[in-house]
Amino acid sequence: MHKLEGKVALITGGSSGIGLASARLFRAEGASIVLTGRDPQALAQAAAELGGDTLALASDAADLAQIDALMAAVQARHGRLDVLFLNAGVATAGPIETVTPAQFDSMMDTNVKGVFFTIQKALPLMGKGASIVVTTSITNQLGSPNFPVYGASKAALRSLVKSLGLALIGRGIRINALSPGPIATPIFDRFGLPPGGADAARAAITAKSPSQRFGEPEEVARLALFLASSDASYLVGEEVVIDGGMSLL
């Protein structure tokens, strides 16, 4: 028996990295997939690869009107939602001296506000047994002078998952977070670092990691599947770290 047989799963930021690996795994486990991102080309590629009844929709996680349209599309196609994986996220590198208000708003709007209102707007589609998974980051516990706003945005999610864990469990809806350390996805090339900066950061992190490597998005996808499925039926409001031992240092 597949772990998500007959379930409808919405994955935000499902067109790349951790989200795409999870979409592949959730589909292999029997789910109908709805995934989002902003880049239409990446969405078309993901939809073509996943095939079947996959719905890949351009939807900006920071735009409340687009979240409304997304939920209307899920309602029209499936009439319900069993798994909501809130994985879309952005990070811009920079110390406090250089962070602009636009960068601050982009990270907070995408990583926090969008997540909160996506959950709010998805709830009418979710019933008993449904599961919500949120992607945070080990940065939210460790602190990182180059990612102060990103870390704060992910810390807000850690808090949100605890409050909503209590708010939603009475309806039979579980919410938990997964907190990745360094994972080999394109996100490092999107930090806005100078040329060579992403490679230098990758090398420094690899050298520092107790596992001496980055995690693979497929390793995170297996944790997302666990949290999303009834295997995690008694797990509520938790944040599970997956980082090869990085945050033990």
Ligand SMILES: NC(=O)c1ccc[n+]([C@@H]2O[C@H](COP(=O)([O-])OP(=O)(O)OC[C@H]3O[C@@H](n4cnc5c(N)ncnc54)[C@H](OP(=O)(O)O)[C@@H]3O)[C@@H](O)[C@H]2O)c1
């Ligand atoms: N990789 C790591 O080392 C690491 C570590 C800790 C936490 N994380 C978290 O893991 C999550 C996934 O990241 P990843 O590493 O898989 O990065 P990724 O490969 O860059 O994927 C990010 C995904 O989010 C989408 N996205 C970004 N902004 C969006 C927006 N405003 N609206 C809709 N979709 C949006 C991207 O698509 P478009 O760009 O087309 O919109 C893409 O599908 C993020 O929340 C990230 O913060 C990653």
